Amino acid sequence: MAHLGSRRTRALTLPVGLALTASLGFLPTSAASAAPSDGLPTAAVSTDGPKLSYVVNTRGGHGTVKQVKKAIARAGGTVVMAYEQIGVIVVHSQNPEFAQSIRRVRGVDSAGATRTNPIVPQATKDIGIEQSLSAEQARAAAAKATADQDPMEPLQWDLPAIKADQAHRVSLGSKKVTVAVIDTGVDDTHPDLAPNFDRGASANCVSGAPDTTDGAWRPQTGESDHGTHVAGTIAAAKNGIGVTGVAPGVKVAGIKVATSSGFFYTEAVVCGFVWAAEHGVDVTNNSYYTDPWLYNCKNDPDQGALVEAVTRASRYAERKGTVNVAAAGNSSEDLAADTLEDSTSPNDTTPVTRTIDPRECLDIPTMLPGVVTVSATGAKGLKASYSNYGDGIIDVAAPGGDSTIYQTPAPPATSGLILSTLPGGKYGYKAGTSMASPHVAGVVALIKSSHPHASAAEVKALLVHEADATACGDPYDINGDGKIDAVCEGPRNHNGFYGAGVVDALDAVRR
Numbered sequence: 001m002a003h004l005g006s007r008r009t010r011a012l013t014l015p016v017g018l019a020l021t022a023s024l025g026f027l028p029t030s031a032a033s034a035a036p037s038d039g040l041p042t043a044a045v046s047t048d049g050p051k052l053s054y055v056v057n058t059r060g061g062h063g064t065v066k067q068v069k070k071a072i073a074r075a076g077g078t079v080v081m082a083y084e085q086i087g088v089i090v091v092h093s094q095n096p097e098f099a100q101s102i103r104r105v106r107g108v109d110s111a112g113a114t115r116t117n118p119i120v121p122q123a124t125k126d127i128g129i130e131q132s133l134s135a136e137q138a139r140a141a142a143a144k145a146t147a148d149q150d151p152m153e154p155l156q157w158d159l160p161a162i163k164a165d166q167a168h169r170v171s172l173g174s175k176k177v178t179v180a181v182i183d184t185g186v187d188d189t190h191p192d193l194a195p196n197f198d199r200g201a202s203a204n205c206v207s208g209a210p211d212t213t214d215g216a217w218r219p220q221t222g223e224s225d226h227g228t229h230v231a232g233t234i235a236a237a238k239n240g241i242g243v244t245g246v247a248p249g250v251k252v253a254g255i256k257v258a259t260s261s262g263f264f265y266t267e268a269v270v271c272g273f274v275w276a277a278e279h280g281v282d283v284t285n286n287s288y289y290t291d292p293w294l295y296n297c298k299n300d301p302d303q304g305a306l307v308e309a310v311t312r313a314s315r316y317a318e319r320k321g322t323v324n325v326a327a328a329g330n331s332s333e334d335l336a337a338d339t340l341e342d343s344t345s346p347n348d349t350t351p352v353t354r355t356i357d358p359r360e361c362l363d364i365p366t367m368l369p370g371v372v373t374v375s376a377t378g379a380k381g382l383k384a385s386y387s388n389y390g391d392g393i394i395d396v397a398a399p400g401g402d403s404t405i406y407q408t409p410a411p412p413a414t415s416g417l418i419l420s421t422l423p424g425g426k427y428g429y430k431a432g433t434s435m436a437s438p439h440v441a442g443v444v445a446l447i448k449s450s451h452p453h454a455s456a457a458e459v460k461a462l463l464v465h466e467a468d469a470t471a472c473g474d475p476y477d478i479n480g481d482g483k484i485d486a487v488c489e490g491p492r493n494h495n496g497f498y499g500a501g502v503v504d505a506l507d508a509v510r511r
Contacts, residue, residue: 009183009184009224009226009258009262009264009287009288009432009434010287010288010289010327010328010329010330010432010433010434010435010437011226011229011287011330011430011431011432011434011435012330012386012400012401012430012431012432012433012434045074045075045076045095045097045098045101046076046094046095046096046097047076047093047094047095048094049094049095049096050094050096050118051092051093051094051118051119052092052093052094052098052113052114052115052118052119053080053090053091053092053113053114053115053119053208053265053267054077054090054091054092054093054098054099054102054111054112054113054114055088055089055090055091055111055112055114055266055267055270055305055306055309056068056072056088056089056091056102056108056110056111056305057087057088057089057108057109057110057111057305057308057309057312058087058088058089058107058108058109059087059107059108059109060087060107061084062084064087064107065082065084065087065089067106067107068089068102068105068107068108069082069089071102071105071108072089072091072102075093075095075097075098075101075102075105076093076094076095076098077091077092077093077095077098077102078091078092078093079091080092080207080208080209080267081207081208081209081267081271083270083271083274083313085274085277085278085316086270086274086309086312086313086316087109087312088270088309088312088313090208090209090267090270090271092119098111099111099112099113099301099302099305103301109308110301110304110305110308111301111305112301112302112303112304112305112306113302114265114266114267114306115263115265115291115292115346115348116292116346116348116349117292117346117348117349137155137414138151138152138427140412141153141154141155141412144412148168148169149165149244150236150238150239150240150241150242150243150244151240151241151242152242152243152419152427153165153243153244154412154413155243155412155413155414155415155419156243156244156413156418156419157379157399157409157410157413157416158233158399158401158418158439159244159246161377161379161381161399161502162246162398162399162439162443162502162503162504162505163504163505163506163507164244164246164442164443164505164506166505166506167446167505167506167508167509167510168238168244168248170506170509170510171249171446171449171450171509172238172247172248172249172250173235173247173248173249173250173445173446173449173509174249174250174448174449174452175196175249175250175251176449176452177247177250177251177282177283177445177448177449177452178198178201178250178251178252178253178280178281178282178283179234179235179247179250179251179252179253179281179282179283179284179285179441179442179444179445180201180202180252180253180254180255180272180275180276180281180283180284180285181227181230181231181234181252181253181254181255181284181285181438182255182257182269182272182273182276182284182285182286182288183226183227183230183231183254183255183256183257183258183285183286183287183288184219184223184224184225184226184227184256184257184258184262185204185217185218185219185220185223185224185227185228185254185256185258186202186217186218186219186227186228186231186252186253186254186256187218187219187225187228187421187422187423187424188202188215188217188218188254189218189425190228190232190421190422190423190424190425191239191241191242191425192232192236192237192239192241192242192243192421193228193231193232193235193236193237193252193421194237195237195239196235196236196237196245196248196249196250196251196252197251197252197253197254198251198252198253199253200253200279201251201253201255201275201276201279201280201281202217202253202254202255203216203217203255203256203271203275204216204217204255204256205255205256205257205268205269205271205272205275206256206257206258206259206268207267207268207271208265208267208268208270208271209271210271210275216256217253217254217255217256218254218256218423219256219423220260222260223258223260223262224258224262225422225423225428226258226287226430226434227254227256227258228421228422228423229418229420229421229422229428229430229435230285230287230420230434230435230437230438231252231254231421231438232245232420232421232427233245233246233418233420233435233438233439233442234246234247234250234252234285234438234441234442234445235247235248235249235250235251235252235442235445236248236420236421242421242427243419243420243421243427245442246438246439246441246442246443246445246446246505247442247443247445247446247449249449250442250445250446250449253276253279253281255272255275255276255284257269257271257272257288258288263291263292263347263348264288264289264290264291265290265291265292266290266306266309266310269290269310269313269364269365270309270310270312270313272284272313273310273313273314273316273317273322273324273365274313274316274317276317276322277313277316277317277319277320277322278320281317281322282321282322282323282444282445282448283322283323283324283325283441283444283445283448284317284322284323284324284325284441285325285326285437285438285441286324286325286326286327286365286366286371286437287326287327287432287433287434287435287437287438288327288434289329289363289364289366290306290310290364290365291346291347291348292345292346292347292348292349293306293342293345293346293347294342294344294345294347294363295340295342295345295356295358295361295362295363296361296362296363296364297356297360297361298360298361298362299360303361306364307362307364307368310364310365310368311364311368311369314365314368314370314371315369315370318370318456318457321455321456322456323372323444323448323456323459323460323463324365324370324371324372325371325372325374325437325438325440325441325444326365326366326371326372326373326374326437327366327374327376327432327433327434327436327437328366328373328374328375328376328387328388328389328390328393328394328433328436329363329366329387329388329433330376330386330387330388330432330433330434331386331388332385332386332387332388332485332486333388333389333390334388334389334390334486334487334496335358335363335367335388335389335390335393335394336358336390336391336392336393336489336496337358337390338357339355339356339357339358340355340356340358340361341353341354341355341356342354342355342356342361358390367393370456372395372396372440372444372460372463373393373394373395373499374394374395374396374397374398374433374436374437374439374440375387375388375389375394375396375397375398375400375433375436375497375498375499376397376398376399376400376401376402376431376432376433376435376436377397377398377399377400377402377436377498377502378399378400378401378402378406378407378416379399379401379402379404379407379408379409379410379413379416380407380408381470381502382407382473382476382478383397383476383478383486383488383497383498384400384401384402384406384407384431384433384436385402385403385406385478385479385485386402386431386432386433387400387433387436388433389486389488389496389497390496391489391490391494391495391496392496393496394495394496394497394498394499395460395463395464395499395500396440396463396464396467396498396499396500396501396502396503397436397467397470397497397498397499397501397502397503398436398437398439398440398443398502398503399418399435399436399439400418400431400432400433400434400435400436400439401415401416401417401418401429401430401431401432401435402416402417402431403416403431404416405479406478406479415429416431417429417430417431417435418430418431418435420435439503440463440503442505443463443503443504443505443508444459444460444463446505446508446509447459447462447463447466447508449509450508450509450510450511462508462511463503463508464499464500465500466503466504466507466508466511467499467500467501467502467503467504468501468502468503468504469492469493469498469500469501470492470495470497470498470501470502471491471492471495472488472489472490472492472495472496472497473488476488476497
C-alpha cells in the first residue's frame with residue numbers, strides 16, 4: 001500500500017482511515033553613453049514580466065554588496081533584504097532577463113529565481129490529513145497517567161522509545177537553551193507551549209526579511225498546523241496538562257517561513273537560518289524541503305544558486321553555534337542511490353519528470369553539509385514505511401510514527417502516530433520524518449543543556465556517540481507481502497536506515 005508524503009513538509013499524508021493524524025528602478029538611456037564597469041547595458045530593461053523573487057550570491061564584503069546592489073537596480077530589480085554576513089541578497093524583479101543579466105556582474109557568484117510561479121496571492125492548499133484527539137480519548141489517557149506524567153503522556157509511546165521519560169527524572173532541559181522551529185508558524189498561545197515560548201527569537205521570514213510584529217510567527221486561520229505540532233514534540237511543557245515534549249524545560253521559538261499556501265521558498269529559509277544565528281538559537285528544526293524543487297541540481301544556474309544561498313545561511317548558523325536538524329523526507333527513497341526520479345518539481349507550477357543524480361541534485365536543507373539528517377521509525381522501532389534512507393546520508397533515527405497496519409504500539413498507546421500540540425489549544429496525531437526530526441532537536445537541546453559551552457560540532461558528536469546503535473535487521477518487508485520494500489546497507493552503528501542509531505535522551509542528560 002502506498003504512502004503519500006506531504007508536498008512540502010515532512011509530515012506524512014496517509015489515506016483516510018490510517019491517519020490520526022515597489023517600484024522597479026532602471027537606468028534611463030540618457031544617463032550614460034557607455035556601459036558601466038559592471039558590464040550591464042545602460043538601456044532601459046523590461047519590467048513587464050512576471051514578478052519573481054531571486055537570490056543573488058555575492059563574493060567579497062560590504063563594498064562588493066554595495067556595488068552589486070547598484071547593478072541590481074540597473075537590471076530592474078528591487079532589493080528586499082541584503083544579508084551581508086553571508087553575501088546573499090534577496091531581490092524582486094519583473095525583468096525576464098534579470099538572472100542572466102546579474103550573473104554577468106563583477107562580484108556575483110550566482111543568482112537564481114526562487115520560484116517558477118509569480119508572486120501573487122494563492123489559495124490555501126491542504127498539505128496533510130490529521131485527526132484531533134477526542135475528549136473521550138483524552139479522559140482515558142488521563143486515567144492511566146502516573147503522578148509524574150502529564151495527562152496525555154500515556155499515549156506518547158515515542159517518549160519511552162528514546163528514553164525521554166527516564167531523562168525527565170534527571171533533567172527537563174535548561175531555560176537558557178532555545179530551539180527554533182523553522183516551519184509554518186507556531187501558536188505560542190497554546191497552553192502547552194506558552195510557558196516555554198521565546199518571543200525574542202521568533203519572527204516571520206516569509207518575505208525574505210524578518211517581521212517581528214507581535215504574533216507574526218503564528219499560523220493564521222486556514223494555514224497549516226504543522227509547525228505547532230513540531231514545537232510540541234520538542235518542548236511542550238511538563239505542566240500537568242496535555243502532552244510532554246522531549247525537552248520540556250527548554251525554550252522554543254517560531255520562525256515562520258511558509259507562505260499561506262504552504263510553500264517554503266529559498267529567501268524565507270535563508271532569512272530563517274540567519275535570524276536564528278543572530279538571536280542566540282541553539283538548535284533549529286527543519287521539517288520541510290525548500291520549494292519549488294524537491295532536488296536542486298547544482299549544474300542548473302537557478303537551482304545551483306538556491307543551493308548556494310541556503311548552504312551559506314545554514315553554515316553561518318552553525319558557525320554561530322547552532323545545530324541544524326532536518327527531516328529526511330517521506331518518499332521511501334534511497335538517497336544514496338546512483339539515480340532518483342523526481343516527478344513533483346517544480347511544485348508551484350507544472351511538474352516535469354526528470355532523472356537526477358543525488359550527489360549533484362540535493363534535497364535542501366537536509367542533504368547539506370553539517371545538517372543532521374533524520375530518518376523515522378515506528379512503534380516497533382523499525383524504519384517507518386515511508387521514510388527516506390541512505391547509507392552515508394542518514395545521521396540518526398527517531399520516532400516519526402507509522403500506520404498501525406505496519407507498526408502497532410504497546411498499550412496504553414492507541415495510535416502508531418505521534419501525538420502533539422495543534423493550534424487553538426488542541427492536540428492531534430501526525431506521522432512523517434517531520435515528526436522524527438523534532439525528537440532529535442529535543443535531544444540536541446538536552447545535550448546542549450548538559451554541555452552549555454559545547455560547540456555545534458561537539459554537540460553533534462555527542463548526539464551520534466550517544467545514539468543507540470540499531471542494526472539493519474531482517475530483510476525489510478514492512479507489509480509482509482514477501483517483497484523486499486527497501487534495502488538497508490551498512491553495519492550496526494552506521495547504516496542507511498538508522499545512521500548511528502536511534503537517539504537517546506537519557507544519555508543526553510546524564511553524561
